Amino acid sequence: MTVAFSGEDPYRRSPFAGADICAEAGLTLPASAPRPLFEHDRWDFTDVIGLPVQMSMVNRRFVFTTIAEPRWRLLAKEQIVAMLAPRHDAVALLPRGYRTPLHLNTAKARLDELTRFLAWLTERQITSLAVVTDTDCENYLAHRRYLLDDNGHVVGERSPATRRAAAQIVVDLINHRELFTSDRVTATLRPWGGAAPSAIAEMPSGTGQNKTQPLDDTVLRPLLSAATYLVEVIAPHAITLARQVADANRKWSIRHGAHTPTGRLPLAEFLRLLAGYKRRGEPLPMLPEHWVRRRITQGWSPQDPLVAISLGVLARQAGFTQFMTDWLPHLRPRVEATLNLVGAQRQFARDAALVGRADTGDQVTWTVPLDREQAVAVVGIVRTAAITLLAALSGMRSSELMELQVGCCRPPERHGPDLVRYRLASRVVKGQRLGGVADEWVVIEPVYRAVQLIERLHDNPEPGALLLGRFAFDVRSTWLRNWVNGPTGQRLGLASIPETAVSLRALRRTLAIELAYRPGGMLAAKWHLKHIAVATTEGYVSKPGGAQAELLTEVNKHEADRNLELVWTEFRNYQQGIMPAGPGARELTEFFAHVDGELFDPAAPKTQASDREILDLLTKRAHTLHLGTANYCWFTDPSRALCLKLAGTPHADRPLAGMCDSARCPQATHHQHHRPVWAEHAQQTKTFLGSLGTTRRTDKARLQADYDRALRVIDAIDAAAATDLPQDHA
Template identity: 60%
Template sequence: MSTALAPAFDGRSAVFAGADICDEAGLALPDNAAHPAFEDDTWDFTHVIGLPTQLSPSMRRFDFTQITDSRWRLVAKELVLAMLAPRHQSVAPLPRAFRNPLHVTSCRARLDELVRFFTWLGERATISLQQINTRDCEAYLAHRRYVLDEHGAVVGEQSHGTRRSAAQVVVDLVNYRDLFTADRVPAELRPWGGATASAVAEMPSGRTENKTQPVSDEIMQPMLTAALYLMSTLGPHAVDLAHKIRESDLHSARRAQGIRRVGPKNRVPVRELSESLAEYTRTCTALPMLDDHYISKRLAQGWAEDDPLLPVAMGTLARRAGLSQFCHPWLPTMRPALEDALAQVGVERPFGRDADPVPAVDGTSSLPWTLPLSRPQAVALVGIVRTAAIITAAAISGMRASELMELRIGCRRPPDETVPGLTRYRIASKIVKGQPLGGTADEWVVIAPVYRAIELLEQLHDAPAEEALLIGRFSFNVRFKWFKSWANSGAGQRLGLAPIPEGPVNLRMLRRTLSLEMAYRPGGVLATKIHMKHIAVATTEGYASRPGGAQAELLAEVNKHESERNLQLVLEEFRNYQEGVLPAGPGARSLTEFFAGIDAQLDAASATAPKTQRNDRDVLNLLTKRANVLHLGPANYCWFTDPSRALCLKLAGTPTADRPLIGMCDSARCPQATHHPGHRPVWAEHADRTKIFIGQLGTTRKTERTRLQADYDRALRVVAEIDAASATTDEESA
């Protein structure tokens, strides 16, 4: 690296003077959009084609005026453009420069950290980057590492990412030193011995468990129950309500067509207002009511609490009469007519009157789907239902925030019914994370509730033009806060919704929760009315449809947790074997022999080393191979050791497949299936239900009776086998 000092500063860059930022960085703009120039103190990328929807407008504007020193401002511009355009003829020769262009989002983060660093230097009376030494670098890292209270005492540490950003800004100034025109760090500066920013920040780099915690069951269950109820039961009514709100706005807004501005306030439009009131009384329609905060405002202005006209929305009455507003000086003249109409039809909030009945959450009763609402309340309720659809789509599909924000009108692909009764639902979006500018188009295989949630969002869209953003940029944290408040309020309790407890919920946690549910509950329930097996089959197809893609991360995590779960299950069954609790079923003998072999190995090891205790880790090492072939069925364990012996593959005609077809499993006959005490309730319930069906059959339905009787006998036989194994154990214990 050259050790020459920077040339004399004349206010211009020696390498980027007059450069078009977007042309140098390869960023596309519409034909009529302004191109930011290097000399501009604000680079506006608002209209760059392909930027993710998730990127807010403020993050698309690079404001260099926050750096007060003009030399350092030029350094920041040169560094940011070098990262956007690494193939520039002056950047490419730098030995430690980035070889691939950084995303606009990453460059904005680098600029924010540069602003902090230069501000910190200014506070320390540093006038040139040449004065920086290793102690300054370490001091800045410590400054960004610790969280201080108002007294300057350390109360915590920043995240690894914050520490890495602090170290990276210094490393960048070193790596791009020869590029800078106005000021440079010393040539001999090697902070932290040349270590990378990630090493300096002690980044975990995936070596530890995912730090994002799943949503607790205490929150997940009532949240998803409320979301599904609102989406399925209140959704159609909310669509109708949204339509009525838009229709009302067309006629009642101040700037609606046909609305005229009022003339002199001392001229009362008696005829227009009287005709409007007559229409209310003729149709027996209650006068519109004000929202509560407007009533409070009237009281503050001096209205009497017992004034019968206090809750009447005068402005709405005026706009119904074709006037832009109701002027207060008109009230004495119009009061008799207003009070007469009020006495005849009363006053009520305008939306949700005579609401249709819907079943309550528990299904035991029905009640109006909503109470009468003012316009703000109606808009809020539509927003709550929209949030319910977003929660449903996020929690069950596992899509990232960026992927949800890229959804567009028409993203639902036509359902594909491959065989009768089996329908595949797909939605199209873009993968943004880790992809080039513009993202990569992809499709997600989802289950029916997600598909219906997307459909509901399309119906609730204010302007559902083809390819318009379906949700757009949104804050899930804010939306969930409103959703929880509504569910816990009187409106939600009236419908029978369970309160949602306090606790953190965000899209990353929902994604993490789905991965764990898929791994640990392949035959269980994710939430009310959503069967886990459906999610495991359909959603996993979505993640596996493009191996190695961005969706593979979640599938890898699912596989990891599934392996851990299988190991624990095998260990539990081995411990049961040691205690005399034996498996049942066609594959019981093979499994028992395997456990006997493991037990013999442990006994032999203990004999040679009598002082050594064999712990669970040692046992798991011996059980790992068998755990890798364990597959969970709804009422059995499948030990898929030999595909040629798998009954399901024989029935399907695919004897060489590498996985069993759990949906076709006949565990009472398959030689690789076992039954355990935990499966007994499933078989017992199946036997009880089959017995009921047999009792309901008529005398002429002999074929169905014969088939059901065989099924019933099989279930009883399995239950008896499980009980026999348990009884043997009890007798031996006695």
Template identity: 45%
Template sequence: MGNTTPPLSNDVFQPLVAAALYVVEVLAPHVRELQQQLQEMVPNRPGRNNRERPDWRVEVLQAIDRHVQEGDPFDVALDHVVAEPLADGWDPDDPLLRVNLISLAHESGRRAFHYTWLPTLRGHLEKAVREVGLSKRWGRTAALVDRADGRGSIPWTLPMNTTEARLQLSRARTACLIALAALTGMRKSELAELTLDCRLPPEQLGEGRGRYRLKGKVIKGRKLGGEYDQWVTIKQAYDTAEVAASLADRVKNDGHLFKSLSFFTPYEWFLTRVNGPKGRRLGLAPIPEVPVSLRMLRRTLAVEMAHRPGGLLAAKIHLKHISVVTTEGYADCPGGAQSVLMAEFGQEEREHKVRVALDAFHDYRNGIRPAGPGASDLLDFFAFVDEQLDSSGAPNIKRSDQEVTNLLAKRAKSLHLGPVNYCWFLDPSKALCLKLAGAHARGATEPLIGMCDSARCPQATHHAGHRPVWAASAESKKVFIATIGRARRTERTRLSTELARDERVLAEIDALCGTGA
């Protein structure tokens, strides 16, 4: 039985991963500074847990006096916190109603504020509040960051009270979890085993060939307690692990990156922030509110790898980059968990190629023809398949897709998906990309998609789905040509030649694929 976990659609996956990476790469340095400030707010004083510790009155009164001496407003309680004492009969005009008493207790080194303290403190605290007032404590002078949509710079956060500041930390940790799951394809159990020291030293294998590894344990299908394993990943995932380690609670997490892999509630909080006013202020694209799980992120990575070669995984990450690195991880540790993920990639890719070939055959039967130099050969093959279907069995019986698939399977195996064409790589000696590469491509068993010139290669075809890319290419060349001065004749000639090629390909697609006006 195939994998029943549904992948996320691109309109969910792209803004989700882009938002997580924005938090990790842009906001995280400021969140770490905030975390340090929160930790310093509760000093670990000597004698804190023994009889040498001062009386609570002394510590809380000292905290109140510090506010007055420094002219520092007291922290404000959130509306939902204020609602509880109001329900218990507090006077709405009480000057202490909106004081964040829990924050005050933390400043004095106490874990909680006991309301039995209030009669003793009221007079002193009311006077202090009149002098310095109330204001959200954190982020009053927040540093500027670039908006996610590139529309200028803004403070990385609006002022927050202590509760909101702690939620800021929680959402940053959730962003790390989302980014690691989406970029590595790790299972939930494998993410749970990542420790604070999971990053192995990076390796430099040559110019621009840094390799990054994460160490952990694989639990599923292994002996009791799991087995040690490594994941070769990209720098963004490696850096995310570093951020997660810096934000982890080193006591509560017991040496692991994440305290808990409970995902539903933290994700809901993250989604609410991205889709709310704070996310819009940061320029984050809204995320459709559909169910999301860690398993779905793994499945989506496999499908994205198989379906969209050369496409974008998120705002900055090229699938081709991830594919290369992940493949090296598979080769480096062929018995490891990453090989299982690669097997999922491969299976999904094979199934997708068959579906693409089947769609092209159905187009052929509906009178929609492919364009490109390899169209004639592909049409001959489809005619052969059609003939085989007509001659195998009784007449007037509609053949199932499975029968067609069986006949298309070999041709589908040779299919390589490019952003502007399909490459039916049946004969390496005819591949234009290998000829252009010369001796460097000797013995190659796959095309060099990056060197493809599908307008000239005899094994390339163009279909309706490729038209938008060719149209965008033609429009951009028109813009460039219009801005080139008369003195730059060579550049103008080169671009004009390429524009003529693009327009010729577009005309062929429109004429044969039914996309013309």
């Protein structure tokens, strides 16, 4: 179907003709950078100042040549300018035009979707937007909604975001129709009854729609254990290895070093080189395995003693750029003779130091000898381990990690013995103006050390250089997992990591949930969660409204959900006859009885029956709940809190978990899932009692009282339960 454009003036000049796109959009370019003009078919924004590091190179280049029809190519350019420069005179007059500039990332996504739509129209022989109907728009949405196999059968459905993008393109063509000079949709086009793109795409609305799942503990624990081992045990050796690789690159790489090309046979130079190897007893360098396989494919015999020898490295050590093939017959006898004397080995980490295995502590060499590619890979693995700790224990977004620069570690602030505050300087780009906003994160010491390690492993650690740059963490985490699960990681005693995808979003969400649900889970065995919680809170207090405050807000949201869920569970236990124990049990039971009476009081004018109404009654009590390691603290009255009395701070607004004595505090309760903690404590105390000699009467009396208290708590928990539990604390 071919229909000519039916606009009022098909030959009118575009209002953006000759425009400097960056000038119109308010984007700053270096003076020497080429400036994209409206007539160009390729707009390159690569050098725009202030673009986030996270933004990929492909998203910085807008290519219009993929739109074959020249009229539609002009339309696409006008559409994109309208999005980037909504204050332009031609755009500001549009009643439904944009009023706020879109980010380049968003504009690029719109261009890609518009290109798809125009290509889809072309496939259906539609060559003018003037004939596009509501049905065509609905068909395109259906085309983008479903995934088809090779036979055209539906095998899945795309995300609501994809559907919204498809609907948004049509809506943009309608809203900007008066702007277009080469083609436009009709004024009567009104697909989906004029609904908003989000409604058309059935986008979920409201809060609580975070679909990023936290990492399971079976994945998180071995991942962080491996990362910790690499950062604390292997990193010092990896730093030395990185220096050795850099030094070898300067001396012996094909692009560097003091070597020159030559065509003559360098017999004298090779004789001196081989004599040095014999004198030092140094093994000859070996090739990487894939180069050995390549030689065999090219005709070398697998039994050739020189098939695995790096002749190129030998040539450069002798002072020449490369080893010429016609040298081999003349040099083979000398090289083979040297090989028979000193052997061959990979170049790096030949005398690796001993380290303790992660599982048993037995001494093993930290690595086997490595060729250059393997050495570079090991350094990269250690760098990935440091990035993993940085991301998992700080909660920084990927964009904030990529904005880190060399020198981002602020000097530690010392506020007393063992009271040190560590800060990282970064930039927040999400939701901010171009260039972002400077921000600082308060972190714990392991994160600070991980960043310092990354700086030491940096190829060019000049102040202001990007520390990490743009990186794909999912790829890096896969490399780390394969290395840990491979021969090297297993030789070091590292626990295998399940083959589950790990993303930076998942690490951030896991941290938020672990902080909110502490002490029910452990982010890592080595770090107590309260240290991370303190750092997160300090970051909020230090810079309110910063990115760390947003993380704390997410934590608080999870914490509120957790408290309500726990109170709901205990209320259901109460209804089933499973009662709480502890000094505060009576008060909590009376509260549950009151709620239960509100629900089923026959004299009440209305029966509260739904779960929502029950939760409303429990919400106020949930706000007072604080988790202890072996108890619940119902902080309803600060004046009654034993921990605050002991600390001399009766007016504090939060309990002091470190001073909790839940066996005596009137606001503490014990529940069935606390029983294993008390049982383990009782067993350990009993073991210590048995190991004390007769002369240590004071220690024995103290431990005996502690043991008796644990038994009383266990007995009280058992007595409050509706079912009999095994007495395993004796």
